[in-house]
Amino acid sequence: MPHRILIIDDEERMRWVLCKALEQESYEAEAAGDGIEGLKMLDKHSIDLVLLDMRLPIMDGMEVLKRIKELYPSLPVIIITAYGSIEMAVAAVKAGATDYITKPFDIDELVIQIKKALDVHRLVDEVEFLRSELSQRYQDMLLSSKSPCMQEVYELVRRIADSDATVLLTGESGTGKEVIARTIHYSSRRADKPFVAINCAAVPDNLLESELFGYEKGAFTGAVARKAGRFEVADGGTVFLDEIGEMSMNMQAKLLRVLQERSFEHLGGNDVISVDVRIIAATNKDLQYAMKSGYFREDLYYRLSVIPINLPPLRERKEDIPDLALYFVNKFDKRKAIKGISKQAMDILRLYSWPGNIRELENAIERAVIICDTNAIQPAHLPISMQTPKKESSVLDIDIPDEGISMEALEMQLIKKALDKTGGNQTKAAKLLGITRSALIYRMQHGIT
Structure with a gap:
């Protein structure tokens, strides 16, 4: 036309x-x-x-x-x-x-x-349409969960969406922290402005400052032109700082200043740049433990956690698994040939412990959709690890004396026993303890006094 x-x-x-x-x-x-x-x-x-x-x-x-x-x-x-x-x-x-x-x-x-x-x-017009679609998508999510713990989270999101308060999202990897951050953004008065995310763990510390705050031409080798940082790009909108617990102490100090003053300078520049942004941070770390260990600034923690929101792991909200699984089926089944998930397959999904949380569920359903040759996902389409139930871990019988017990000391004893059992192999020891190798190394470095 x-x-x-x-x-x-x-x-x-x-x-x-x-x-x-x-x-x-x-x-x-x-x-x-x-x-x-x-x-x-x-x-x-x-x-x-x-x-x-x-x-x-x-x-x-x-x-x-x-x-x-x-x-x-x-x-x-x-x-x-x-x-x-x-x-x-x-x-x-x-x-x-x-x-x-x-x-x-x-x-x-x-x-x-x-x-x-x-x-x-x-x-x-296209951008406005896409923003409207995203806003509706994340608004719909507020009504989708059946679990009481997530309903509490969504109710809090509704209440705080239109404020400018800083939010700290905590929870295991894969629990949907970025989804909640986007839900907050697209439910707020900032919905028509940018949502800018950066994974603090994915950017080397020597580059993170220029990524966040931008730089001037000639600020360093390779800086051939002026570049705006993520905070500048997000002006009027929201900055999402994922994996904030991985940020170095030096960068934490610089971020604290931005939180306090809402202004900064480009790397290599002198002009003060003021921005209007809401900050949402997320971590799977125990920041209070990191504070006590001297690896996270206490003043930054309290600046970030004006509104703390903890996301429960999927194993604690299993009533949401059927709806989430069907959502991912519809997402990945482009041919619309799969009508659903068989009862046997759904029972397996319900019984599985989901250490990788929603991200693991999404990956499992994507795989199932790709190899599915019937009109419903069957147990055979799910990963082998899910089809074979794991034996229940043996429970340690520990007597707690009247004077109490040191959790830190107990944890270090378990780590020492796991390392002894595996001949010092950190990867195998972490597997025995049900944690990642990086988590084991973190506990070894910060737990020994």
Whole structure:
């Protein structure tokens, strides 16, 4: 369907010339001789762009522009102005006009401006549509969980979404911390602004500062041009700092200043840049333990945890597994050939302990969808580790004396026994203890006094 363009100009010959030129470019053209007639035509027709002359009888171009922007805020308007009226055109752009062109002008130049304005408008509409879809998707999530513990989380999300308070999300890996962060963002008044995420563990410490705060040309080898950091890009929106527990003490101090002042300088720059952002942080670490061990700043912790939200592991919300599993089936089954999950397969999903939480469930269902050759997922389509129930771990029989027991000392004894049993192999020892190798090393480094 061709774009329809409205020309508002008091010169009849100019209207005729523009209409013919636009029709040759496969546009539909409507014309009005003054602002009042033009506003009536906007009400009557579906217009994609307006060409507006600044000098009009009855109602001048600036007043018409203001009325258009009040009634149709996103409608592109290109100003036509006489040579020598550039200041008026600039004022019009500040008032919401998309662009301007001065008389006399080349028709080809005008056509290029029109195409550019329509392309930008289309992209803006697409972005708004996608943001609306995302917002609805995350709003729907607030109603999807059956487990009481997640209902409590979602109720808190509803209550705090429109505040600017900093949020600290905690929980095991794979419990959906980023999903909750996005839910908060898309449920807030910042939903039409950027959501910018960065994994603090994935960026080397010597690069994290420039990633977060940006840099000036020449700030370091390879800095060939000025670059905005994540905080600058997110202005007006939300910054999500994932794996905040992996941030070095040096970077923690710099982040603390930004939290306090909402301003920073580019690496290699002196100008202070102020931003309006909400900060949501997440970690699977025990930050209070890290504080006591001297690896996380206490002042930063209390700045981040204005609103702490702990996400329960999937094994504690098993009533949500059927709905989550079916959601992932619909997500990955592009052919829509799979009608559901068999009772036997669903029973396996319910009984499994899910150490990798929702992320592990998602991966398991993706695999099942790929290899499924029936209209329902069967036990054989699930990973072997899920099909074969693990033997229950033996329970240690430990007597607790009246004077109490040191958990730290007990933990170190278990680590020592696991290392002795595996001949010092940290990977095997971590497996025996049911933790990751990195978690074992962390406990070895920070637990020994």
